[in-house]
Amino acid sequence: MMRITIRPFQEVRLLARPSRILRPFSSAARTLGTAETDTSVSSSSTASSSSRIGRISESLIRPSPTPHVSATEDKTTVSWPDGRTTTFDNYFLFDHCRCPKCFHSKTKQRLKELNQIPDDIRPVAVEVDNSGVHLSWSTSEEHKSTFPFEFLRRSAYDPPLSSYRDATEGRVLWNSKIAQSPPSVVYEDIIRSDDEALKSERAILKLLNRVHDFGFCFVNNVPATPEKTQELIEKIAPIRHTHYGGFWEFTADQSHGDLAYSNEGLPCHTDTTYFTDPAGLQIFHLLSHPSPPGTGGTTLLVDGFYTASLLSTLYPTSYSLLSRLRIPAHASGTEGTMLRPPLSQPAFRHDEKGQLTQVRWNNEDRGVLGQGWSAEEVKGWYQAARRYDELNKSEDAEYWVQLGPGTMLVIDNWRVMHGRSAFTGARQMCGAYVGADDWSSRRTALTKKHEIRKKSILDDDWSVGW
Incomplete structure (x- = not known):
């Protein structure tokens, strides 16, 4: 079992290329119980390589070009x-x-x-x-x-x-102390006149880099209207249309059969696990929630990669099970909609290099488990899921923030989980989904155009296809 190393999070510095990740707090390990002593991994498990979460690449070695x-x-x-x-x-x-x-x-x-x-x-x-x-x-x-x-x-x-192997270069795993200095950009830098298009693109790249590095980013000073919010999102990347529509506005009116359209509290989760290809970006803007009389509605964010790293260190066998066993998901509460992906996926998905790439975690939309599993796997999965859930709900992991009109929140839905506390009063939200491939493509293209991050030493033909 490969082990990750994570440095303690003390503060966040918003660098163009953050170079640190977090080490699980020793106090967290004591609070959460004794780590597993059995570190064996099934031969069919992906976790022998997949536990390399957020690994920062070694310093590049530049030998003389005469091999x-x-x-x-x-x-x-x-x-x-x-x-x-x-x-x-x-x-x-x-x-x-x-x-x-x-x-x-x-x-x-x-x-x-x-x-x-x-x-x-x-x-x-x-x-x-x-x-x-x-x-x-x-x-x-x-x-x-x-x-x-x-x-x-x-x-x-x-x-x-x-x-x-630098696919995760720049990634910063975080915990509740991100509240000291959360990543943010300002609306005015993105929405500019046509003759300042290049400056606007650099600001969009700054936003997407921070979403890549931290898994989320705030956009401040956004006009609190649906029209300006939609304009801003479409400036960033194409909006993805789903059964909820494209750009959406909603209140607690149960217009869709989903708990998001209620005033109930929501535990941390990722959205659209019931899609074969879950949404890449989840974007929210709270337009209004007069208080008083309204109360509650505080937003919850949890870095799913950070808590997965803790699970990998404390309970490697549990990490292996959540990386291997496929979980069915469905969306069946809206009349005329019966979503159930033909291919179920595990909670943790990894790229071809064994690096954690996606967390799919939504207890509310989870389907019937156990098809094709052994009795031991059923029992083991429940134990692993409870352990991961405990890590996600720990005081160490939870970042609570009260959104207000003018602050748009952009979340990497493949990494950062979101939730909210229950609320009262009239609470109006708007937002949209963006496809994972679309925002990744936008970021890569802008990086190449503006060369803000490490410039590739490969020419145009050789720099593509990786």
């Missing part, structure tokens, strides 16, 4: 000046050739089919210079590929060069 490269009939080996060696299957390298015959530089798409690659493809000549590795191939027609060193470092798989 030694050799090739055989099956593989090509790169020996780096720092002493490391990586091996590539020849088929893999030829498949990733980005010469004009193989890759369209305008559309950034492959032009070569897999069945066009000979089974016995191999380099017949190898050259190395400052621009990279040049391979001439054993094809009937002359074919030469050039691979930049940075591509070979980043794509290495046998073994992987972990120094270049």
Whole structure:
């Protein structure tokens, strides 16, 4: 079982590239009970690699660009000046050739089919210079590929060069002390005149970077009207339409069969677990809640990645079960709507590198468990879920904030859970969903355009497809 290391959270500094994550408080470990002594993980579990939550990449090593490269009939080996060696299957390298015959530089798409690659493809000549590795191939027609060193470092798989696995770079795990300095931007920086479009884009990128880093961000000074709120959201990314509509306004009128449309308190949860592809961003703006006479309605935020990191450290077997066992979810309270994804998913989902990518946690929308599970897995899942629920409801994890008109809240729904306390009085909210792919694409495109974060040393053709 891989273990994460997390530094204690003392304060948040809103840096362009935050570089720290949190270590579970020792007091929290004592309060929450004794950690499991059995750290075994089922061979079918993903948690042996998936418990690498929020891992910050090692300092990038920049060796001189003169590795030694050799090739055989099956593989090509790169020996780096720092002493490391990586091996590539020849088929893999030829498949990733980005010469004009193989890759369209305008559309950034492959032009070569897999069945066009000979089974016995191999380099017949190898050259190395400052621009990279040049391979001439054993094809009937002359074919030469050039691979930049940075591509070979980043794509290495046998073994992987972990120094270049930086997908979670900048992520900051947080707890209740985020209240000391929560991430925020201001409305006026985003909504600008047409002749200040570049400044507006930089402000949007600043917002999305903070959502990426912290899982949420406030936008202050937003005019308290539905029209201006919708304009702001559409400036950030396309609104996702669902059975709730696109941009929505709601009060506690039960117009939809969902507890959000009531005045009851809601425990922390992620939204739309009943979608095959849950919403990426959840965006709220409290337009009005006169107080008095209204009371309550305080917003709750919990960093699901932070509490998952605690679970991984304290109860690794429980983390494994929540990473492996698939939980059905449904939305059946609105007439004419019966949502139940054909593919159920576990509470914790991980990317191809084993890093935690998504938390799907909604007790209210959870369906009937146990299909295809063993009796031991049913019992184990309930124990794991209770432990995770306890961590989420701890004083250490809960960040409570009273929203008011003029403050829009943007939440990464794949990471940060939200809830609220019960309320009285007339409370009017508006907001929208944004797809995960849409806001990620917007952030990546703006980063590339404005080069605010680490500039890639790969050229345009080689910087895509990761």
